Amino acid sequence: MKIFIVGLGLIGASYAECLRELGHDVYGHDTDATTMRKATGNGIIKGGTINMMSTCDVVVLALYPEANIKFVKNNLDRFKAGQLLTDVSGVKRTMVAAIESLLPKTVDYVSHHPMAGSENPGFDARDRTLFRGANAIVITTPNTRNDPVDRLKKLLETIGFSTIKEATPERHDAFIALTSQLPHALAMALMKGSDVETLDFAGNSFKDLTRIASINAPMWSELFLSNKEYLIEELHKMSEELLLIAQYLKTDDATALTRYMEASKEKRDVYGNHQD
């Protein structure tokens, strides 16, 4: 297949390298000239003028959400009927709705979220094994047709994803607020109260917990803000839970505290067993 990747950062470049290894003809574009030189020099992409996009079977948008929308708007005449268009953005509602409203119905747009990443951004951090065994969420809306969903899923399987689930943009964004954005917020908040000595002498769990605090600020700031309704809700819920635990401590309520811990253990252990 001929595949065009827009944006050769961590995810775009990792996709490009994977897909090339799988025997596809991979083209791509990045606004950074150095990245383009490296990508063509390494043979990771065959070439990179945006004009080529309309000759490709699949187009992957791998920019930040706002930039994806802008790119679609500026290149509407370069998409072609029957082409599979997807993106790898971490937040979906606003972006998917905007792109759907821009595109002609003849272009098959199916968004997805590869749930893998690294603290290191950019082309040089690319890793063709990044998606092996990872999860992906494929986004369905009332406009989504089955056939392009199947095409996308097959492509993702060949890249190495082991579990691929479908979700609406709303369900995806609520899920991501809890399982990805909130943990990043917690790690950042933990770092605010810590210093090198703290980390130096903390147990491994604290180091593991704060590893994601080494965050790509421009990207995550946009992701947080574009999912703010759900994330604000999660931040408030978490804040209330912590104050509830503090309240148990203040009132020396060993019974309530133990019950809270037992419920937590029970829930986590169900998953432990479930995983086996």
Add this chain to the structure above:
Amino acid sequence: MKIFIVGLGLIGASYAECLRELGHDVYGHDTDATTMRKATGNGIIKGGTINMMSTCDVVVLALYPEANIKFVKNNLDRFKAGQLLTDVSGVKRTMVAAIESLLPKTVDYVSHHPMAGSENPGFDARDRTLFRGANAIVITTPNTRNDPVDRLKKLLETIGFSTIKEATPERHDAFIALTSQLPHALAMALMKGSDVETLDFAGNSFKDLTRIASINAPMWSELFLSNKEYLIEELHKMSEELLLIAQYLKTDDATALTRYMEASKEKRDVYGNHQD
């Protein structure tokens, strides 16, 4: 050396097995008859009547904090002059002060905290490699003499601890509230908002983050309550940080949010370099 271990749970039994392998004569006691049968049957301890304690060079208290105090109170006549007495409890202020006030000055009591553990409690979860490369904190108070501190440190080094630091009970407990108890509270609070499906489909970071939510409720409930002043402070600070991030989101303050993220990354990366 003749070493006596009081309490053959996860830590006590792991110490016993380690120390036996190092060639020491290990004795021990547990109130659970099945545990005692297993421990003597496996040859992990040579015997286990509390009377033997007074013939030993080193005594390790490996019960929960309150039980350690009670044990010392009930067995005051079984400690002997020049004996090194230590404990492995996770919270120190109240317990260390209580034990110091009970003991005659001739017994060398130096508390410590082995910073290693497992989600699985009890004798059967013992692991003689648990302490390899781990950190330990040795507790010093105005009553602590240098010689027994050195003896304890040497013993801990032979068990496999790689970094051993000294701290007052206050500094230890403040540090533990931030780096161990708060992360456990966060994991528990995260589980409250999750279900099996959440975990099933979450990225690895969420699974890692919540692993410690599978908590030994009776032990951690006691540890939380006996460190409540510091832990309440950490819970409030964390709660405020989360509400601050929520406030940035509500007001669409991309600048403040990005600055917060950059500060977090900078701090964590300093440690990253420091670690290399």
